[in-house]
Structure formats: structure tokens, C-alpha cells
Amino acid sequence: MKKIKIIAEIGVNHNGKISLAKKLIKHAKNAGADFVKFQCYSSNDLVTDKAKKAKYQKKFKKKETQKDMLKQYELSLAQLKELKKFSKKIGIKFLLSVFDVESLKKFKSLNLNIVKIPSGELNNFQLLEQILKYNLEIILSTGMSKFVEISKTINYLKKKNKKKITVLHCISSYPTHPKDVQIYNMLKIKKNHNIDVGFSDHTDSYEAAIAATTLGATTIEKHLTINTNMKGPDHSSSLNPKKFSEFVKSIRNTEKIITNKTKKISFDESQNLKIVRKSIVAKTKIKKGERFSRNNITTKRPDNGISASQWFKVLNKIAKKNFEINDKITL
DSSP states (O other), X not given: OOOOEEEEEEETTTTTOHHHHHHHHHHHHHHTOSEEEEEEOOHHHHSOTTOOOOGGGGSSOSSSOHHHHHHHHOOOXXXXXXXXXXXXXXXXXXXXXXXXXXXXXXXHTTTOSEEEEOXXXXXXXXXXHHHHTTOOEEEEEOTTOOXXXXXXXXXXXXXXXXXXXXXXXXXXXXXXXXXXXXXXXXXXXXXXXXXXXXXXEOSSSSHHHHHHHHTTOSEEEEEBOSOTTSSSSSGGGSBOHHHHHHHHHHHHHHHHHHHOOSOOOOHHHHHHHHHHSOEEEESSOBOTTOBOOTTTEEEESOOSSSBGGGHHHHTTOBOSSOBOTTOBOOO
16 A cells, blocks of 8 residues: 555645745644645636635625635745745645646646646636646546536546546535545545545544545545634634644554554564463362363463363363362373
């Protein structure tokens, strides 16, 4: 089993501040994530002037438009280059979600070889067509999508893309309630398309990602923030640095649990084996020449004599000496 790729989704949780973005990159690295991911978009090309915000985005400023909100978090090419350079410096891979054709040009100038297609762009064939021109490795999220839509996009990408494609099962609600996760849909995608799958986790806990790991996810994505109470659309459905570290650790431990498919006795088990298994001992006083029977022998810990597994071999044998109660039986 290959090591699962863990993506720390910073998204817009930098709140437009490069200093905060760098702090989050450090936390992602320290937690053991493989990638940090930001969003690459142009507000003018992504959304119309009067587009309303989603319900979860209205928590802090109800009257502002979606465009007003997005402008606060939009990163310039220079800023993205700075964050990519910083990520490389501290040793974590840099990843971007691309939301529009104009921003794809910005993305391309960063010389990245993996692109993330966010859930909202799954059916945006204008953007998908342009992405395919660059022959990139693709990670595709599938929130808000029916299977027929997912299949249409996967088939289109597979037909024209020579590089690896990973499809993430995703529920685009923030946070996602456990009853809505539907993690077996990840397996259905894998079965239907013979493709690597993963999970973009918007729950506020670890269980769903652990379940995805046990079911064969190759990539897990989770939002990271400095503080879940900060103002912004995604903070409340993210994990703070401490919990994100625990999240990564839980995934890595789950990997260890499911990796070895052979049955072998561990070192610790071997130390306990002789203590908790039993050997055959005298149940009563036994005289030389007496026959061993169920009435005069029994099995007790520890296993430092004839093993209890030899019970039937010992029965009906003749005692070659006298035995006191609890003496180890010898033949």
C-alpha cells in the first residue's frame, strides 16, 4: 500500500494575509501533511457582480455579495509565487485549485505539475478543456454532483489526459454531518471507473477520513485554520493546528493498522505468549506408574512445560515418577 497523500486545504483561511498563509504552511508541514493547497481565481472571471453568497458564507457579512467576499481572499501571481517558494523552502508540496480560465494562465506560470479541480468546476467544460491542454496530473473533487455528472467528467478527462487522475468523494456542506458523508460512494466511483479515489473531508472530526482510509483512499484533504472562530467562510469547518496534527496522526496510524495483510506474531506478543498460554500440570498427587487422566492432570499458566496443545498426547500415558499438585508433567 502506498502512503496516503494528505492535503492541508488552506484555501482562503489566510484571510488575505501572506503572513498568516505562511504560518498555516508551517503548521501543515509540522503536522506531517504532504501538500498545502490554496485557491487560484480571479473574482472578475469567477462570479458576476450580484451573485449571492451561500448560506454558510453569510455568517459574518450577510449583505455583501459573493464577489465582494472573494476579492478579500484573492491572491496575486506574485503572492502565489512567494507562497510556493516558501513551501519549497520548508519542504512541503504546493498545490492550487483553479476556478477559471484566466487563472489557469496564472497557474501555468507557476510550473506546477498537479492541478486540483474543485467541486464547483466539475461540469465546467470550458475550464476542463483548457486544463487538458497542459497534460497535468489531476485531482478532481465531486461535491454537489450526481453519478451521471461525475462519470461524464471522468470519461472526458480520461479520454484526453495521459497523466494520473484521482477523484475525491466530497460533500459540499460546511461542516458535513456524519449521516451525510456517504463514504461508500467513493468505492462506487472506483469500481465504475477503475481509478484512484480519495476523500475531501468537510466534517468537523476524524472518523470519516479514517473510514475512507480503511476503504482504500489514496488522497485525503482537510481544511486547516489558525482558529475556527476567525471571520471567514471556511474557518468554522476547519481544524486548528493541534487538531489537524491529531488528524494526520490518526490517518498515519490507520495506514499502519491496515497495511500488513499477513498474520504473524509481533515481538510484544512473543513476550506475552509463554506467560498467558498454559502447560500441563498435576491436578492431584500422582504416583509413579499411575495413568494420566482428566481426573489427575489439568492445564495452567505459564507455558513452561509440556504445552496444553499436547493434551491428547499426554492423556493415558504412564507417570514415570511421583508428581505433587501443580508440578509440571513430564513424560
